[in-house]
Amino acid sequence: MSVVGIDLGTTNTVVACVRNGRVHVLGDEQGRRLLPSVVSFHPNGDILVGHGAKARRAVDAKNTIASVKRLLGRTWNSPELEKARARFAFEMKEGPGQGPLIVARGKEYTLPEIGAFVLKRAREIAETALGERVERAVITVPAHFNELQRAATKVAGRVAGLEVLRILNEPTAAALAYGLGKGSKERIAIYDFGGGTFDATLLDLNGNVFEVLATAGDPFLGGDDIDDAIADRMADAFLVQHRFDPRSDGQTLERLRQAAEQVKMALSTQEQTQVHLREIAFGVGGAHLDLIFGLSRAELDKMTEPFVERSFKVTQDALALARLAPSEFDRTILVGGTSRIPLVRRRVEAFFGAPPMDRMNPDEVVAIGAAIQAAALSDASRRRSIPPPPTGFSVPRKSAPSFSDAAPQSSRAPSSQELSVDDDQETQAMRRDSVPASGRESAPPATSRGTGPGSATAPQSALPTSTARMTPPPPPTMRTAQPSSPVLPRSTAPMPARPSAPALPPLAPSALVPMTPASAKGAPGSRPFGTIDEPSPGSFVGGISSVQGAPLPQAAPVAPAARQPSAPSFNAPFNPDSLPQQSPPTGNALQQFMNAPAQPLPEQRPQYMSQPPRAPVFTKSMPPPVLIDVTPRALVVETAGGYCDTVIPRNAKIPCERTRIFATAQDGQQIVRVRVAQGEDGAFRGNTYLGEVELSGIPAAPRGDVSVQVTFELDADGTLRVRAADPTTGRQATAMLRLTGIAAESEIASMRARMEQSGAIVGG
Amino acid sequence: MDRAVILAWLKVLDDLTYYALLSVPDDASHDDLKRAFHVFADTFHPDAHSGRPDDEREAIGRIFRRGTEGYRVLEDPALRTGYDASLAQGEPPSVASRRSSLPPARERVPGPKRLEDTLKSPMARPFARRAEELAKKGDWKQAKLQLSLAKNYEPDNEALALFLKDLDVKIRGAK
Numbered sequence: 043m044s045v046v047g048i049d050l051g052t053t054n055t056v057v058a059c060v061r062n063g064r065v066h067v068l069g070d071e072q073g074r075r076l077l078p079s080v081v082s083f084h085p086n087g088d089i090l091v092g093h094g095a096k097a098r099r100a101v102d103a104k105n106t107i108a109s110v111k112r113l114l115g116r117t118w119n120s121p122e123l124e125k126a127r128a129r130f131a132f133e134m135k136e137g138p139g140q141g142p143l144i145v146a147r148g149k150e151y152t153l154p155e156i157g158a159f160v161l162k163r164a165r166e167i168a169e170t171a172l173g174e175r176v177e178r179a180v181i182t183v184p185a186h187f188n189e190l191q192r193a194a195t196k197v198a199g200r201v202a203g204l205e206v207l208r209i210l211n212e213p214t215a216a217a218l219a220y221g222l223g224k225g226s227k228e229r230i231a232i233y234d235f236g237g238g239t240f241d242a243t244l245l246d247l248n249g250n251v252f253e254v255l256a257t258a259g260d261p262f263l264g265g266d267d268i269d270d271a272i273a274d275r276m277a278d279a280f281l282v283q284h285r286f287d288p289r290s291d292g293q294t295l296e297r298l299r300q301a302a303e304q305v306k307m308a309l310s311t312q313e314q315t316q317v318h319l320r321e322i323a324f325g326v327g328g329a330h331l332d333l334i335f336g337l338s339r340a341e342l343d344k345m346t347e348p349f350v351e352r353s354f355k356v357t358q359d360a361l362a363l364a365r366l367a368p369s370e371f372d373r374t375i376l377v378g379g380t381s382r383i384p385l386v387r388r389r390v391e392a393f394f395g396a397p398p399m400d401r402m403n404p405d406e407v408v409a410i411g412a413a414i415q416a417a418a419l420s421d422a423s424r425r426r427s428i429p430p431p432p433t434g435f436s437v438p439r440k441s442a443p444s445f446s447d448a449a450p451q452s453s454r455a456p457s458s459q460e461l462s463v464d465d466d467q468e469t470q471a472m473r474r475d476s477v478p479a480s481g482r483e484s485a486p487p488a489t490s491r492g493t494g495p496g497s498a499t500a501p502q503s504a505l506p507t508s509t510a511r512m513t514p515p516p517p518p519t520m521r522t523a524q525p526s527s528p529v530l531p532r533s534t535a536p537m538p539a540r541p542s543a544p545a546l547p548p549l550a551p552s553a554l555v556p557m558t559p560a561s562a563k564g565a566p567g568s569r570p571f572g573t574i575d576e577p578s579p580g581s582f583v584g585g586i587s588s589v590q591g592a593p594l595p596q597a598a599p600v601a602p603a604a605r606q607p608s609a610p611s612f613n614a615p616f617n618p619d620s621l622p623q624q625s626p627p628t629g630n631a632l633q634q635f636m637n638a639p640a641q642p643l644p645e646q647r648p649q650y651m652s653q654p655p656r657a658p659v660f661t662k663s664m665p666p667p668v669l670i671d672v673t674p675r676a677l678v679v680e681t682a683g684g685y686c687d688t689v690i691p692r693n694a695k696i697p698c699e700r701t702r703i704f705a706t707a708q709d710g711q712q713i714v715r716v717r718v719a720q721g722e723d724g725a726f727r728g729n730t731y732l733g734e735v736e737l738s739g740i741p742a743a744p745r746g747d748v749s750v751q752v753t754f755e756l757d758a759d760g761t762l763r764v765r766a767a768d769p770t771t772g773r774q775a776t777a778m779l780r781l782t783g784i785a786a787e788s789e790i791a792s793m794r795a796r797m798e799q800s801g802a803i804v805g806g
Numbered sequence: 807m808d809r810a811v812i813l814a815w816l817k818v819l820d821d822l823t824y825y826a827l828l829s830v831p832d833d834a835s836h837d838d839l840k841r842a843f844h845v846f847a848d849t850f851h852p853d854a855h856s857g858r859p860d861d862e863r864e865a866i867g868r869i870f871r872r873g874t875e876g877y878r879v880l881e882d883p884a885l886r887t888g889y890d891a892s893l894a895q896g897e898p899p900s901v902a903s904r905r906s907s908l909p910p911a912r913e914r915v916p917g918p919k920r921l922e923d924t925l926k927s928p929m930a931r932p933f934a935r936r937a938e939e940l941a942k943k944g945d946w947k948q949a950k951l952q953l954s955l956a957k958n959y960e961p962d963n964e965a966l967a968l969f970l971k972d973l974d975v976k977i978r979g980a981k
Contacts, residue, residue: 251844419856426854428808428866431815432826668851670874682928695874697852697867707928746926755871758853 045178045207045420046168047215047412050161050195052111052238052264053379055079056409057164059172060417065219065410068171070805076405077167077805081159082106083146088804091163103131103296105146109266110156112238114198115191117783118142122261131292141783154785155793157198163803165202178205180416182408184234185211185241186259186674188720189732189762193784196761201793207419209759212236213243214254214671215411216377219402221247222414222667228372229255233390233398234408235353236378238264242357244364244371250665254672256363256693258356263349265306265380271345272302276319276335284331286323294322301335309339310382343385350389357393363693374398377407418666669758670695677754677762678729680717682707686726689754699755703769706750710742714750716766718779733781737766739773808858812865819869820900823893824876832890836881843877846870921969930959934966941969946976 046068049056054076058067069075074093082095083105090098098106109130116122117140127134135150137143143150161181168176181199183192192209199206213232220230227248234241240263244255276298277288288294301317308315316336323331361368374394380386381404390398402410418424672693678686679702689702706714714737721729740748748768755763764779780786785793825832830842848854850870855863879885893899922934933956940949950973957966 246840248841248844249848251848253840253844253847419853422857424854424856425808425858426849428811428815428849430811431818432822432829665848666854668848668854670847670851683932685932694878697871698874698878699868699871700875705926705928757867758851 043178044168044172044174044176045180045416046165046176047180047182047210047409047414047416048161048164048199049182049212049215049406049409049412050111050157050164050198051079051408052109052236052266053079054237054405055160055164056406057168058406058409058413059168059176060413061172065413066171067406067409068168070167071170077160077164078108079111079160080106080108081110081156083149084804085147088802089159089800090804091159092805094804100297100300101293103293105132107132107144107146107156109238110144110153110160112261113142114153114157115188115194115783116142116153117190125262131296139783141785152785152793154194154198154201155797157195158201158793158797159803161199161202161204162797163805165204166803166805177203178207178416178420180208180210180412180419181206182210182212182215182412184236184239184259184261185213185243185257185671186239186261187211187760188675188730189760190730190781190783192760193781196759197785197790197793200790201797203794203797207416209761210412210415210669211241211243211254211257211671211760212408213241213257213377214245214252214669215409215415216375216402216407217243217245217247217252218411218414218667218669219407220373220375220399221252222250223664225249229366229370230373230375231357231368231371231394232375232377233353233357233381234377235380235386236264237380238262238266240264240353240356240378242353242360244360244366251668251670253670254695255366256360257672257674258360258363259674260352260356263352263356265303265378267349268306268342268346268380268383269299269302271349272305272337272342273298275337275345276302276333279335280322280331280333283333284323284325286325286331288322288333297322305335305337306342306383309337309342310384312339314338339384342383346383346385350386353386354389354393368394371396375402375407376400377404379405414667415669421666424666671758671760672696673698673756673760675720675730676722677732677756678719678721678726679704679752680719680726684726685724686719686729689752690756692722694756696756696760697758699753701751701753703749703751705746706740706743706748707745709745711745711748712740712742713738714740714766716750716752716764718754718762718764731782732762733779735764735766735779737768737773740768741771809862812862812869815869816865819872821898823899824880824889826899827873827876828880830880834880839877839880843873846873846877921965924965925956925960925963927959930956930963933959937969941973941976946973946980949973950977 044059044061046057046059049058056067056075056077058065060066067075070077070092077092078096080092080095080099082090082098082102084090084098084102095106096108099108107130109126113123113126118136119140123134123142133145135143135145137150137152141152143152144156145151161179165176165179179199181195181204183195187195187209195209196206213234216232216234217230221228224247228246230245230247232241232243232245234243239259239261241257241259243257246253246255273295274289277295281287288298297319301319305315305317314336316334319333319335321330322333325331357368371394374390374396376387376390376398381390381398387398387400673690673696674692676688676692677690678688681687681704687702687704690698690700694700704714704716715734716737717726717734718732719726719729720732723729735752737750740750748770751767751769753765753767755765757763762779767773819827825834828839828842828846830838834842847870850866850873852863852867852870855866858866879889920935921938922931925931925934933952937949937952937956940946940952950970953966953970953973957963957970960966
């Protein structure tokens with residue numbers, strides 16, 4: 043069973059997978075690696091997804107749904123949906139819980155269901171290419187996506203039968219594809235200009251650690267806008283010639299948009315282009331009226347300029363958040379199809395003062411990053427060893443033991459002292475403190491939900507999730523740590539003492555944990571990352587190896603049929619060490635094999651083998667990536683008078699948690715509802731409403747005498763968990779945050795069942 | 807094995823200063839801090855522990871979330887100053903950190919005490935705020951109206967009563 047990374051784009055979807063330490067972008071039966079994110083409901087009952095569906099846009103716009111990603115997670119009354127209703131030819135109506143429904147051929151579909159059709163097709167492509175089932179995936183979203191949009195994307199994945207391991211930000215995925223395995227220290231800017239959205243993300247790359255410094259985005263800025271502008275100009279031209287406005291007919295407008303996209307793409311390589319559209323309308327006596335439309339690159343540049351301008355406003359916003367200047371970046375990475383426009387490239391270069399990195403295919407780099415993260419997250423043997431906590435409560439100046447220094451000592455430390463304080467009662471008491479009174483599935487950390495064989499853990503082995511108790515100082519093992527400033531893992535200085543901690547003497551009996559097979563196996567060293575099919579794990583060695591001169595795939599490489607000849611640099615293997623200006627070191631041999639005539643594939647060979655390597659090669663000793671992302675919008679709670687109070691500010695690093703205390707507003711108030719929204723507006727209503735958490739059973743008291751402690755926890759997905767607790771009684775809220783407009787578990791199950799029964803999904 | 811170490815971390819977590827948590831000296835520079843945070847993240851990021859049982863991952867996640875908060879506070883000069891001051895006053899790290907996690911705007915602008923700060927009822931506060939603004943502009947009559955609305959929620963509040971008296975004097979003086 044494989045795990046894949048899926049870039050679910052506004053216009054195109056790409057799926058990739060790590061195999062034998064390499065990333066492969068997976069192509070369909072015809073070798074095409076871009077799957078148009080379009081779903082079309084055919085009169086014969088078929089559901090077309092991809093190229094076939096895209097072709098239907100021109101003839102059956104009413105039953106062909108494109109750009110659904112723009113709408114995912116939006117409520118019926120949102121301005122985004124109003125805009126979409128004006129723009130798209132397909133029919134929409136309001137469903138339960140403000141969720142919009144799409145009506146096609148008499149059937150109603152939720153937005154996640156439409157997304158699920160695309161994801162299901164992507165999954166099929168992957169399964170065919172890999173020759174095995176695919177049930178888990180990392181799915182990417184624009185960095186500015188809010189909670190509701192992320193949750194809706196997750197639902198779409200689940201309806202498509204996928205376990206969503208992570209919702210990953212697209213620019214961060216691109217950074218991962220670029221930087222993993224380089225082992226370098228760089229500051230990079232990701233300029234992600236896609237079909238529907240724009241994101242600017244700034245990162246510090248440090249070995250295997252990727253720290254997002256800031257991110258900013260515009261949900262309504264993309265290549266589609268440029269298409270619309272061109273289509274508008276076409277319509278104007280037609281109107282002048284024939285006194286008929288093609289915009290009056292949704293179907294015709296859809297044709298113009300498609301033609302406009304072709305014009306735009308042609309002008310990325312040519313200076314001038316012309317299209318001939320037949321039978322746009324019928325004139326006197328039924329004569330058909332054609333449109334011949336020509337455009338030069340200079341004219342396109344002029345039309346594109348305002349959109350590019352907007353993208354730099356967003357970029358400035360991100361720079362301001364990070365308090366950095368454009369000149370402080372070592373590298374710019376272009377992502378998304380719109381970044382292929384020559385004007386965009388020129389402007390990015392001028393803005394940052396350095397040529398943008400273009401060795402990676404901007405259409406595929408996000409899926410590649412997602413695949414890398416998917417492989418890392420599904421590695422069941424991943425467990426860093428942890429040094430013991432510092433002993434003093436304040437660290438003496440300039441003599442702080444670093445984690446890396448401490449690690450070796452930790453492994454040898456006989457920790458009898460700490461065990462002696464950890465008697466049964468102590469552990470039990472701590473657990474009582476920490477476990478929420480409510481039986482939410484995620485509440486008790488250790489008791490019933492072990493993973494696989496690990497579920498045999500004895501109750502007393504539970505680790506408290508929150509301890510607020512002063513304990514005797516931890517073992518004095520740190521005394522032996524050599525004083526030195528923290529050392530960073532670099533390729534030259536391998537990460538010290540990650541692995542192979544010699545087994546410690548067992549814990550005191552009460553705290554003893556039955557070793558799970560997995561943990562026992564993991565003890566001598568983590569299984570290397572990215573070596574899915576390799577039999578011998580080998581020990582996990584710190585350090586990063588260069589990918590330079592990586593061997594070719596073992597299978598005889600065959601150039602895929604559908605290679606685009608237009609952009610030779612994208613065909614070169616990704617080589618992070620080569621600057622854009624330089625030719626790749628391995629270029630000659632690789633170019634030769636890639637230019638070799640296509641050969642028929644042997645039947646039994648999995649299809650992915652036909653793809654040349656696209657991205658970093660993983661080695662046994664490469665530490666898996668650690669991504670520290672940020673939340674794009676502030677999370678706020680409503681306070682009296684329609685105002686709001688920020689709990690987690692914009693651009694906070696995740697995972698994180700913050701607790702705020704609120705007082706009751708009325709005498710005898712026994713229920714507190716905490717309403718949660720996302721955004722930076724001072725008025726609660728000005729932000730995107732997410733949902734509410736209710737804390738009931740508060741002891742009756744005068745207003746203000748009872749306080750409620752609200753904890754917001756953002757996990758690595760950027761997914762929010764809100765807990766409310768009454769600090770006086772220790773009572774925790776029973777309800778977790780229920781997001782508005784997001785399907786409940788039962789609905790997801792029924793959508794999934796419907797998906798299984800729905801007509802065949804037809805690709806091609 | 808690690809389990810005991812994780813447990814030891816949890817026990818001292820609330821007593822560790824952010825400096826100790828991130829393993830940096832008190833006078834760490836911005837660059838020191840970043841380096842240390844990256845080492846911390848590489849050790850404690852929950853993703854680096856995907857092979858562990860749920861409870862261990864949850865515990866490690868807690869340590870990591872504390873670390874991101876510590877990094878945020880120490881990275882911001884204003885927040886760091888406030889945090890250092892709290893520590894210097896002998897507040898235990900857990901209390902000091904709670905103080906410093908208030909939004910920076912409040913942290914930085916203590917300002918004179920406003921009328922609305924004396925109110926317990928959140929319903930009354932907007933009225934008190936408006937009343938104070940109007941009084942500043944010299945519109946005492948409107949201010950009085952707003953104030954009486956606030957008083958509906960908190961009839962016994964002394965500060966409100968005082969302010970009202972003051973307004974009455976001003977209104978009479980204006981006549």
